[in-house]
Amino acid sequence: MPTTVPSPYVFDATEANFEAEVVQASFQQPVLVDLWATWCGPCKTLGPLLEKVVDEFNGAVRLAKIDCDKEQALAASFGVRSIPTVVLLREGQLVDGFTGALPESAIREFLSRHVQPNAPAEDAVAAAPAVQETPEQAIARIQQEIAAEPDRAELKLDLAVAQMQVGNAAAAEAELDALPANLAADDRARRLRGQLDFARALKDAPPAAELAARIERDPHDHAARDLLGVRLLIQGDTAAALEQFLAVLKADRTWNDDQAKKRLIAAFAVIDDEDLVGTYRRKMSSLLF
Structure with missing residues (x-):
């Protein structure tokens, strides 16, 4: 069911792009997934309404459309029993969903429980x-x-x-x-x-110089490297911070209950540089999978 008006926030999801464009992308912004089929009458009603409401959110959320006939294995991974089925992913996890065609107001209310619309660019400038x-x-x-x-x-x-x-x-x-x-x-x-x-x-944590000295004496001092990464992040040296967390993950993936992975994911959520986040998200994935 193609969209009648192209939108930068709506795309077709396939097995080929699902991991990158849906799962990984959901760590940066929520992704709404619409599971539909061409023969489904309620899908034809719901689809345009989903696209309209997502457009109103001005990039705060994206809509991934999965054609269940063309992407049967992908649809099966969601355990779909009836269509349309709509689910919301955030940070790689399903956080909410519904089945059947909802009215426009209900769709808007559903999304508003999880994400707030971005202001249009001209409004943001005027309000500054x-x-x-x-x-x-x-x-x-x-x-x-x-x-x-x-x-x-x-x-x-x-x-x-x-x-x-x-x-x-x-x-x-x-x-x-x-x-x-x-x-x-x-x-x-x-x-x-x-x-x-x-x-x-960082409560009661040593200063950065002391942490760096500890790491120089013992490169496997993961606790010092972890705290140094946090200090660097707070100071705004985000790339250097991510390098510290990544070094711990590379040396010991399970150290301190997977803390390096948790630090990286948390850091991705507070860093505004999408290119930097994308680069280190790929580095993290290469170590984990």
Whole structure:
């Protein structure tokens, strides 16, 4: 069932591209999977609605369409018993789904439970402050906006992000914990959770120079290498941080309950450089599979 209007967020999934375009891609953004067939009447109703709603999310989610007749083995891997079947993947895992044709409003509500739409580019530009502000100025501005509009919960997420930017992890976490459920699942909130996890890992950790000295004395000091990677990540040296985690994974995949793999996956979620993440995701996969 081809799309009537080409969309950058909708694509056909096959056995050839499923691992890269669906499973691996879901670590960067959620992927909605539509299992359909040309002979299925409800599929013809549901398909265009899924594409319309996904387009409205402006790249926050992608739609992978699987023709169950052409991709029988792939469809069987989902254990499909009836079509249309729709599932949502995030970080390589099925997190939700439904069967049958839903109305447009129900599809939108289903997606909104897991991801928030990206603002259109022109709206984002219009909403940006005219003058670049420091994180401290941003905190003061957002606090004033919250005082004026206390019911705008999204401002609390803005405040949490700003608090983290100045290193106030406790305040950032407090704001994050107070968010309503729909915003707690926002990509920015998830990224901030990851940053807080890394910050907690550094509690009572030695300085970077001491960690580097430990590694020089013993290249198999995985604990020191792990903490050095976390410090480098927090400092913004993301490539060097990923190299440290990858070195631990290469030396001992199962060290400390698969911690190197967990660090890499968590780091991928907080790094904005898609090219860098893609490069190291492939390196990690080559060691694991």
